[in-house]
Amino acid sequence: MNNNLSSSPTFLALFQLVVTTIGATMACLGALYYLRRVRLERPAIGRFNGRDVVFLFTFLVVLPGLYLFLPQWALTTVLAITFTAALSIGFRPILPPTALWVGIGALIGADLWMGQRMINDVANWHYVWAENSLVVLLAAISVANLYVQGGMQLRHMAWFAAGLAIYDSVFTIIWPVSNLLIRAFVNHPLFPAMGMRIHFDEAIVGLGDLLVYAGYTIAAVKAYGRPGLRTALSLVLIFGAAMPTLSGLVINFVDSRLDVVIPAQTYFGPAALLGYLWLRHHYGRERTMKEYLASLNTEHPNPPTTPTIPEEPKLESEPVVA
Amino acid sequence: MLETGVRQLRMALAMVWGRRLNTGNLARLVADCLATLEEFGEPGADAGEVIDGPLADPAARLDFATRGLRRTAVRLAAQSPFYARRFAAAGVNPGRLDPAGLHAIPVTVKQDLIQRPDDFQCADVSRYLATRTTGTTGRPAEIWLSRYEMELWSAMGALAGVLRGELMPDDVLQVNVSSRATGSVHLNVAGCRLVGAACRVLGIVPPDEALDSLTQQGATQLTTSASYLGELETAARRRGMGPNDFQLRSIDVGGEVLSTSLAAAARDTFGVTIIRDLYAMTEVVPVFGRTCTQGHLHFDINMGLVEYLDPHTGQPAEPGALATVVATPFFPYRDCTPVFRYDTRDVVRRLPDETLTCEVAALPGTGPIEGKADGLLHLGPHDVVTPRQLIEAIEALPTRPWPARYKATVHDGHLGLTVPASTVSGLNDADVARHFTDRGLEVTLTLVDDDEATTLRPVRADLHETTFVARPALIGA
Numbered sequence: 001m002n003n004n005l006s007s008s009p010t011f012l013a014l015f016q017l018v019v020t021t022i023g024a025t026m027a028c029l030g031a032l033y034y035l036r037r038v039r040l041e042r043p044a045i046g047r048f049n050g051r052d053v054v055f056l057f058t059f060l061v062v063l064p065g066l067y068l069f070l071p072q073w074a075l076t077t078v079l080a081i082t083f084t085a086a087l088s089i090g091f092r093p094i095l096p097p098t099a100l101w102v103g104i105g106a107l108i109g110a111d112l113w114m115g116q117r118m119i120n121d122v123a124n125w126h127y128v129w130a131e132n133s134l135v136v137l138l139a140a141i142s143v144a145n146l147y148v149q150g151g152m153q154l155r156h157m158a159w160f161a162a163g164l165a166i167y168d169s170v171f172t173i174i175w176p177v178s179n180l181l182i183r184a185f186v187n188h189p190l191f192p193a194m195g196m197r198i199h200f201d202e203a204i205v206g207l208g209d210l211l212v213y214a215g216y217t218i219a220a221v222k223a224y225g226r227p228g229l230r231t232a233l234s235l236v237l238i239f240g241a242a243m244p245t246l247s248g249l250v251i252n253f254v255d256s257r258l259d260v261v262i263p264a265q266t267y268f269g270p271a272a273l274l275g276y277l278w279l280r281h282h283y284g285r286e287r288t289m290k291e292y293l294a295s296l297n298t299e300h301p302n303p304p305t306t307p308t309i310p311e312e313p314k315l316e317s318e319p320v321v322a
Numbered sequence: 323m324l325e326t327g328v329r330q331l332r333m334a335l336a337m338v339w340g341r342r343l344n345t346g347n348l349a350r351l352v353a354d355c356l357a358t359l360e361e362f363g364e365p366g367a368d369a370g371e372v373i374d375g376p377l378a379d380p381a382a383r384l385d386f387a388t389r390g391l392r393r394t395a396v397r398l399a400a401q402s403p404f405y406a407r408r409f410a411a412a413g414v415n416p417g418r419l420d421p422a423g424l425h426a427i428p429v430t431v432k433q434d435l436i437q438r439p440d441d442f443q444c445a446d447v448s449r450y451l452a453t454r455t456t457g458t459t460g461r462p463a464e465i466w467l468s469r470y471e472m473e474l475w476s477a478m479g480a481l482a483g484v485l486r487g488e489l490m491p492d493d494v495l496q497v498n499v500s501s502r503a504t505g506s507v508h509l510n511v512a513g514c515r516l517v518g519a520a521c522r523v524l525g526i527v528p529p530d531e532a533l534d535s536l537t538q539q540g541a542t543q544l545t546t547s548a549s550y551l552g553e554l555e556t557a558a559r560r561r562g563m564g565p566n567d568f569q570l571r572s573i574d575v576g577g578e579v580l581s582t583s584l585a586a587a588a589r590d591t592f593g594v595t596i597i598r599d600l601y602a603m604t605e606v607v608p609v610f611g612r613t614c615t616q617g618h619l620h621f622d623i624n625m626g627l628v629e630y631l632d633p634h635t636g637q638p639a640e641p642g643a644l645a646t647v648v649a650t651p652f653f654p655y656r657d658c659t660p661v662f663r664y665d666t667r668d669v670v671r672r673l674p675d676e677t678l679t680c681e682v683a684a685l686p687g688t689g690p691i692e693g694k695a696d697g698l699l700h701l702g703p704h705d706v707v708t709p710r711q712l713i714e715a716i717e718a719l720p721t722r723p724w725p726a727r728y729k730a731t732v733h734d735g736h737l738g739l740t741v742p743a744s745t746v747s748g749l750n751d752a753d754v755a756r757h758f759t760d761r762g763l764e765v766t767l768t769l770v771d772d773d774e775a776t777t778l779r780p781v782r783a784d785l786h787e788t789t790f791v792a793r794p795a796l797i798g799a
Contacts, residue, residue: 044368044485045354046326047361055324150323151361290363 007201013245015196019203020241020264023133023194024213028236030141031214032221032229036296038093040149047151050159057163060208064177072188079190080108083139090142107135108190115189125197133194136207144214153286154219154228158276161212165269172263209264213240216272223286224279225295231275239271240264326354337624340393342470342654348477352516355484356491369485387627388420390652395419397653398662401444404434405662421627429636429648429665435463435605442659449658453505455604465604467505468658475608475655476512484517488572488598489543491518496541498532498550499577500785501525505604510545519543525787526550529557536592540569544592548578549781551588552717552724558591559722565593572596577603577782579693579710581717584724601691606649606664608656614680618687619670626651629663630672630688633695641675644706645688646695667695669708701735707763712739715761719754721745725783727775740768742775 007015067075087104095103110131118124147157171177195204213236220228244264280286287295329351336343358365395416398405409416412427419427432455435442443449443466450469454462483489497510507523514521522541524532532554535541546554551573558567570592575585580599588597601611601619609626611619621628630645631638639645647666671689678687692698693709700706707730716726723745731738739758746754746767758765776784 042362042366043323043327043330044366045330045351045358046323046366047354047358048323049325049357052324151358288361288363290361293363 007199012201012203015198015201016203017241017245019194019196020205020209020245021237023137023205023210024236024241025233026137026194027140027144027210027214028217028233030137031144031218034090034141034145035148035218035221038145040089040093040145042150048147048153048156049151050156052152053156053160057160057167060164061167064171068177068180076112076189079192080112083111083135083190084108086139086142087135089146090138107131107138111135112189115191119187122197122199125202129195129197132189132191133196135190136192136194136210140207140210140214144211144218147215148218148222149289151289152215152219154216154223154276154279155286157212157216157219158273161216161265161269161272163269164208164212164265165267168263168265168269172266205264209240209268212265212268212272220275220279222289222292224283225287227283228279231279235268235271235275240268243267326351326358329354336654340389340652340654342657343474345470345473345477348474348481349516352477352480352484355481356518359484359490364487365485383623384421387623391419391421391424391627391650392417394650394653394660394662397444398660401446402442402660403445404430404438404441407441408662421629424629424663425637427663429631429663430661431665432463432605432667435465435661436461439464439466439659442661444657444660447658451504451508453604454502463605465505465607466659471608471656471658472505472508472512476509477516478608479509480513480516483513489513489517489519493517493519493542493571494540495519495521495543495545496532496536497521497523498526498544498546498554500782501787502785503604505607506602526783526785527787527789529553530561531789533557533561533563536570537563537567542569542571543574544570544572545574545576547782548575548580548584549725549783551575551580552584552726553783555584555588555591556722556724564591568592568594570594572598574598574600576600578725579691579713581710581714581726583714583718583722587722587724599690601668603649603666603668605661606651606666609649609651612682613690614682614687616678616680617690618673618678618680618682619690620682620685620687621647621649623685625655628686630670631665633667633669633698639672641672643672644669644692644698644708645672669693669695669698697730699730699732699737701732701737705735707737711761711763715758715763716741716745718761719745719757720749721747725781727778727781729778737763737765738768739765740770740778742772742778743769744772744775745769 067078070078084104087107088100091100091103114124114128114131118128191204192207193204194207194210195202197203217229217232217236220232222228224231241264244267247267329347332347333343333351335341355365395405395409395414399409399416400406408427408430414423414426447468447470449466451467451472452464453467454464480489489495493514495510495514497507499506501507501523511521511523513519522535522539524535529550532550536544571594573588573592573594573596575597576599580597585597585599589595599613601613601621603609606626609621609628611621611628613619627650629638629648629650631648633644633646647668647670649664649666650662651660653660669692671692673687673689677683680687690710692711693713697709698706699708712728712730713726716728717724721744723742727742727745729740731740746769749757754767755765770778
């Protein structure tokens with residue numbers, strides 16, 4: 001047992017690497033599993049386009065600033081509403097209403113209770129983080145699918161990640177808004193991150209990062225199939241998980257006075273953009289959602305078919321067996 | 323997706339508040355719809371509500387109709403000289419009207435439009451395009467349309483067409499309606515422009531030219547009248563043409579009674595499964611009706627109120643009875659020369675008070691158009707023969723006399739029918755009598771020379787247009 005409150009930088013980096021790798025892999029594969037099996041409801045008209053990405057990006061830029069000005073009760077309320085909405089969107093197609101709302105209530109309620117009642121004992125933090133991570137993981141899977149099944153393309157996701165790279169760099173290294181945000185969230189319920197704790201050491205991967213990794217992966221699968229999946233997972237693991245943690249270790253090794261924290265998107269954003277350009281160069285234009293679903297039917301010749309909309313106006317989204 | 327949501331919200335709010343819709347916004351929604359289909363292959367689950375509105379609930383329907391009526395009447399009282407006088411004479415408060423109290427206002431008839439066309443024009447709207455009725459039922463009436471109306475109707479038509487999969491960017495629409503039907507032609511052209519489809523306006527040219535155009539230049543959609551479809555069908559059969567000669571995927575027919583035998587024959591010859599029998603009338607545009615797979619006529623209830631009145635008493639018709647269609651297009655869907663309670667004199671049979679089971683069951687339905695009220699033949703107090711009955715019977719003859727030409731008279735409760743000789747050529751009298759008897763008609767036939775056919779029953783196909791390819795030889799010959 002380590003009685004020292006501060007572990008070595010190497011241990012912390014490896015710990016962070018493990019947590020990020022596990023979190024990112026679970027989010028990516030979970031979102032992919034969902035994409036192949038569940039069809040989300042979508043509006044009668046509309047698909048995700050470039051202007052939606054700009055709107056979303058602007059929203060994400062402004063939102064953290066608002067979080068910093070909110071009192072804690074308001075911040076917790078906003079987070080509870082956000083997670084409830086994300087979970088209800090994602091799991092409405094696969095759960096009956098009663099099970100859906102009982103499940104969401106239990107998850108959010110447990111997070112709120114545990115985040116206030118079980119954080120005084122270091123040993124209990126395992127459970128707090130496990131429960132919170134489950135909420136965050138399910139939310140990331142839901143929202144990533146909402147975007148991609150709504151028509152968001154790999155192109156959009158790549159540019160979104162590239163934009164986040166600039167945003168994260170600026171607001172972590174120059175104006176440490178991200179650090180302030182972590183302080184606002186820490187030790188409170190519904191922390192928007194997956195994490196793990198070993199004694200006094202804590203490693204986390206944020207919801208935003210998970211969302212980008214999961215979204216990028218399933219957008220790549222939708223667009224290019226297996227080559228897209230291979231490329232996306234490789235980029236996520238190398239530039240999303242390994243590089244941000246290990247590069248900090250290397251930089252701090254070179255000059256320990258720097259104590260640099262490199263935000264994940266700083267590496268992943270440019271890599272995601274280059275990965276998209278490479279895929280487009282080699283495999284041509286992206287597939288549409290229609291073409292992706294047709295490819296699923298080719299892989300599995302006799303899946304339960306979803307009736308076309310005009311014949312079944314009251315159709316609700318339902319699972320599709322892959 | 324977010325901006326599409328904003329556009330839909332803008333459209334919905336304009337509809338709810340009764341304000342003019344932004345036609346540019348609608349055009350962009352059509353583009354959004356095309357992008358949706360490109361990505362997903364079909365619209366989302368709520369597409370039906372976008373097109374037909376969420377008005378399946380009768381109470382919501384009544385509330386919507388009441389608000390539409392009041393909004394329209396208030397505007398007409400202020401802007402339309404004809405209706406300002408009419409409402410004042412009826413002593414009604416336009417702002418307190420409701421469907422139950424409409425009978426206080428006399429119906430508007432075609433003669434009103436012909437005699438005082440300028441009185442119908444609203445003072446706050448500029449005229450853009452005049453369109454006339456074809457005049458097959460008498461002197462034509464002229465309707466002025468505003469630029470807003472033309473942009474609105476084409477955008478709403480394109481939106482509905484794309485959402486229903488009826489008009490797509492890879493379609494080629496051939497329009498065989500009278501070139502003088504400027505409103506209809508304009509809407510077809512503008513609708514195709516918004517969707518990105520190709521449009522070929524031919525008019526009522528000689529049928530062989532229309533067939534050549536259909537076959538050689540690959541039209542996928544055809545818009546025409548029932549009588550011209552009959553001429554096309556006859557010409558195609560004469561030339562030995564069949565489904566393999568055409569790329570059509572649907573045919574839209576409107577303005578006349580389409581018989582089941584002609585529709586079936588056209589399906590076989592042109593290789594289409596869908597023939598949409600639409601109801602549209604220049605005077606009451608944009609109140610349209612469409613026919614479902616069970617043969618009901620369903621009027622759109624978002625753009626206007628449709629009443630079904632007894633053709634003789636003017637009182638609401640009972641279920642199962644014949645009724646004349648009286649339409650009131652709502653503001654903001656009609657704004658230049660609007661009509662209020664316009665009696666179309668088009669007769670339908672009301673359906674029994676039973677729940678509908680067709681694919682358009684959310685909209686009220688009637689039987690198909692039976693013909694004009696003036697064409698009803700009263701053989702006795704309760705024995706009425708409609709033009710549809712006659713057209714169905716004649717067009718079902720083995721001679722395939724499309725379009726049906728006839729003149730019907732009643733003497734002492736007995737039906738007399740004058741038809742061209744070719745209509746029954748090769749059939750003996752007994753077969754002909756049995757044919758009509760099987761269809762509930764006891765008729766005395768009179769045959770005339772085929773040259774007189776067009777004088778018996780004028781149809782839209784008679785409005786033939788001259789071309790250099792098939793120029794009539796009567797001028798200076």
